[in-house]
Amino acid sequence: MGNESGKKRNTASTQLTPTQVAFLKTNTKYSESEIREWHMGFMRDCPTGKLDKKKFTEIYQMFYPTGKAQKFCKFAFDTFDTNGDGSIDFEEFLLAISATSQGDIDERLGLAFNMFDISGDGQIDSKELTKLISAMYDLIGETNRKGDRDPKYLAADIMKKLDVNGDRRLSKEEFITGCKKDPHIRRILAPSM
The missing domain is CATH 1.10.238.10 (EF-hand)
Structure with a gap:
């Protein structure tokens, strides 16, 4: 863009x-x-x-x-600022x-990646995924966080599925490609798409 x-x-x-x-x-x-x-x-x-x-x-x-918007908004605000x-x-x-x-799916997923990349190092790790999934749950008022809905479990599962090179971190390319291939993961990480 x-x-x-x-x-x-x-x-x-x-x-x-x-x-x-x-x-x-x-x-x-x-x-x-x-x-x-x-x-x-x-x-x-x-x-x-x-x-x-x-x-x-x-x-x-x-x-x-x-929901509770504070945690999510911190990440979103920092991305937009x-x-x-x-x-x-x-x-x-x-x-x-x-x-x-308005952006195409790559642009929108790229923006989502930037929000998940809390450290700003161009990579997403499990801790960053867990924090943002928890913040998204807070935002929508989701209280069921047990079993396969646990943010740590979800982060580990997403990492396992999308981390193509096995370095335990997601590059922007891995994130975008993985989200495009897996609609379930895309719904979790980029629900507005």
Whole structure:
């Protein structure tokens, strides 16, 4: 999708500039009018032009009223806050929305991988899988965590199935390929697909 998250972009303004519109049109499948519509909604909810972790969690909690969103939101927020400044600006927000809703399966699974890669080392280990599966259970209010629903068991089982090279870690390629081949694992690790 061409996310230029590594570059510093001037997003401090609450006004949408022609440069931002052009950037977002290039890096999403949204039209200019759709981008402007998203921006109006974002600014209504975040008048400073920044979405902080607390507000992000509050929004998630509205979608999952019976769950506990805090743990999951920490991982999701850190994934969407691509410049690491502790807030999500409109560009980061729309790029994340686009990737999760418009991207092809590889892009969406790549975003899921980035969320699971808590350490940021380009690999996922069993501990990271266990933490995120537990956070996902908390989010949806899942309390049955016994037997084959235990997060440690699930993490070990997923690792066994997807770890092609046997190094006890999943590369992005192993993760994406494995999720595409196994719909059950994809439902666990990327339920929105």
